[in-house]
Amino acid sequence: MSKFLMEIITNPMDAVTFQNIEEDIREYLRSSDFNSFFRTEDLNIFVNQTRIVIWANLFGEKLNEKLTELIPSILRGVESPNQMRWDTGSITFFSPIINILSLLDDELIDVEIEGVKSRKVSLVNLFDEIEIESIDDYFDKIDKYVGFNEAERVNKIRNQVLKIAASLGKKFNINRDKLIKIAKIIENPQFLSANFDDKYYDLPEEFVFNIINKYDACIPLIFEDGKISDSYIIVYNKNKNSEKVKNMYEKSLNYDLGLIEEVFEKDSIVPLKEYVPRLNWISKFDQLGNLYDKTTRVKMFVEKVADNLSLAKEMEKDLYVAADLLKADLATRTVKKYPQLKGVVAKTMLEKEGYESVIGEAILEQYLPGIMNRMPESSIGYILAIVDRYDDIVGLLISDEYNMRLVKSKIDEILSLIINSKLEISVATLTRIALYVYTEESIGAFDYNKVEKIVEDLFMQRYKNILRGLGVKADLMSDDVLSCEECFGNLTEKLLEISEEANEEEISLLKNLFRIRNLVMTSESMDYESSEAERRLSELLGDDVINEVGDNFISFLKNNKNVLQDLFDFYDNGGYVTDYSKKLQTELKNRWF
DSSP states (O other): OEEEEEEEEESOOOHHHHHHHHHHHHHHHHHSGGGGGOOGGGOEEEEOSSEEEEEEEEOSSSHHHHHHHHGGGGGGGOOOTTOEEOTTOSOEESSOEEEEEEEETTEEOOOEETTEEBOSEEEETTTEEEEOOSHHHHHHHHHHHHOSOHHHHHHHHHHHHHHHHHHTTOEEOOOHHHHHHHHHHOSSEEEEEEEOOGGGTTSOHHHHHHHHHHSTTEEEEEOTTSOEEEEEEEEEETTSOHHHHHHHHHHHHHHHHHHHHHHHHHHTTSOGGGGGGGGGGOBSSGGGOBHHHHHHHHHHHHHHHHHHHTOOHHHHHHHHHHHHTTTGGGGSHHHHHOGGGTTHHHHHHHHHHTOOHHHHHHHHHTTOSGGGTOOOSSHHHHHHHHHHHHHHHHHHHHHTOOOHHHHHHHHHHHHHHHHHHTOSOOHHHHHHHHHHHHHHTOSSOOOHHHHHHHHHHHHHHHHHHHHHHHTOOGGGGSTTTOOTTSOHHHHHHHHHHHHHHOOHHHHHHHHHHHHHHHHHHHSOOBSOOOOHHHHHHHHHTSHHHHHHHTTOHHHHHHHTHHHHHHHHHHHHTTOOOBHHHHHHHHHHHHHHO
16 A cells, blocks of 8 residues: 655636536546545545645555556546636646645655646745655645645634624624635635625615625624624635735725615616516526526426425415516626626515515525525425426436536535425426426427436436435435435435334335335236235224324334235235235325335
């Protein structure tokens, strides 16, 4: 086993760029010739605004020679539309490379990338050189400036912000993603408080909150009652002049707030509904038409979803109004100037126009969780958030022109929304509705079955990742148990419950139950009498027994495993499927799943 370390220092990269690099490098190393040298659990990657660090335990022979050839290819595994070719180099990357450090068992690996040769040197603040003797020496010297433990960096920033906020009699409300972003941008964080001009205090709070959050290094503060404060905290690097930093942010923020006040007042002269036709001139993804086209698809989509969910008439009415106005504020000058205010502008305009508050709130909630660090609070908000993203991913997969990271990210968001909302609708149903809508509002011919399979495979892959992260047992993540036909919200809750309570024997019975149910529900039924095994199970589903068992499905499995096993054996040995079989399996599912 050998110890490997590589550090690449570049000119500062923008926040969106460097946050994607770690995932790209990790995926590239897994799929490249590097994969044979390391175990996944031994691979470590750290990326911030100027620094990419990879370290791992490697296995194999002639590693120095092999790494000399392979290291330059690592940056080719990073994908982004923002990449550029620098000077006459052959590699496209986000930013010019300044320094390379590459060590194997403390010895230098001779590497050259785009004219920059590896040295036993690292940099602090892009200027000050530090001699590096070994891998241990590197972490001893550089960790004090960088902090390679993400959790420690984030907690350090969070604790300092809490301390400053408390000294001002305030609190802060920001999600962990923002703190992680700050931790990656600022290598040696310092803190100071600043204020925006109180003449902007009457602006809608969500305007102010979002504008402060527009700046990566700024954290808004709130009062104990939850109202936005005129104070905010700036996080900056130690080598910067604090007075200049404060003046710069205060000046920029006051300018933004003044401009928003002026532009929004002009936008509000016209009712929000009159902005809908203007969506004809705005495109999100060129291959999916303009935003007016998207609005048309979303309206069809939510009608089908509403039918499946059997919504109350009043809720259905509000949902259709919100769907019609879903993207209208993107045509306003306020949102064009400040895209982070999308949804917020629509909500504020609708409140001024006298619409029911639930409609404006639902339009805002389509963008959640986002920087607001909360899930939707209304069923309408959940539906719009899911449909908005679903329309995008299905359309992109139909067009066959997509960024897989973007698609996976949207799928993760949809799964999070479905699980939190517990809406009684399956991924399979949503996929069929989306494909139906695209068939009606055609963007060209496409292979329906192929796209349906790709969508469901991607969802199942990402859903298993979520279940794994939640601690669901591996045996419960088999194809017998998991299906895109299930409602993931309730299923997730049940799988977590069973993972905590069931033993191996009970989980085996559960897997059989699912396997048999899938077989029964997908088979053609025969006009035969029910079997003895089915009749015995039917008796167990009677009200008297159910009242004794209650909702404890594990107890049901344990107490009646012989009856269940007879049913499994009956079907495994070629037992016929009847209409009664399907009714029985549906009842079983509805009782406990």
